[in-house]
Amino acid sequence: MDFYGVALGSRLLLGTAGYPSPAILAEAVRRSGAEVVTVSLRRESGAERAGQGFWSLIRELGVRVLPNTAGCHTVREAVTTAQMAREVFGTSWIKLEVIGNHDTLQPDVFGLVEAAGLLAADGFEVFPYTTEDLVVGERLVEAGCRVLMPWGAPIGSGRGLNNLYGLRAMRAHFPDIPLVVDAGIGLPSQAAAAMELGYDAVLLNTAVARAGDPALMAAAFGQAIEAGRQAYLAEPMPMRDMAVPSTPVLGLAFRG
């Protein structure tokens, strides 16, 4: 699997927010096997310098970072935040979020397409947080995106894959674009289900950070995602409505 020419072994992208402690975050990243973690930018206090310690921790983990534009509600906010992130984190990768609704945190897909075009033209490699809408996906690809990240369910909801049909259709519609289910995953089984659909990777945060034992849950997600990938490659059997006996009936005793 590769994103913008960068080959990755792990298909889990892990968020870094909401962990009980920095040490538990570090342990969760290690146990997950993730090679990419998402990060953000926030206002810094000259006195507290909270961000500096966080950045040291992430650099020590030796993973690649995918900065996000979380919390941005306009194209201008998102573009400026992306530019600031590129300088601070030293990467042209950007997880582009343009939020359209406070309750669902669903993407403003119109602003998303506009911002993606501006950023791609400025040399960014954009990972757009989008919906499973195929036409929006096409517009994002036209705007220069070489990865698409549809939501499974609203951010932090843990509801899993709300629209299996839509996600399956998206996989079929974009056979050559890396697809990542981003947001809404609550359980390893849901992540495995995304991988069984043929998705290239899963991005999640809250399901690990808010687990009772984040590091153990991170390991569980890593295994589930690998299992789901192998199941996809192994070509699952077709689903049927009626039973089909798995034990051969030929030669069965007591039958005339």
Added chain:
Amino acid sequence: MKILVNNAAREIAGPSLADAVEQLGFGNAVVATAVDGDFVPARKRASMMLRDGHAVEVLAPMQGG
């Protein structure tokens, strides 16, 4: 001069953004800056002159999903 730093009123000597970053205690911190909503790269902070009322954003790495 009176400016806004991360939406809080601050009195600084300035005159450049580079001076302000130093005066606000960020020194060698890993931060990115914007003025009135536009990104100002680190290499351009010295030539970015501030004036009363400018809204400066100073952002640093933070946890994110």
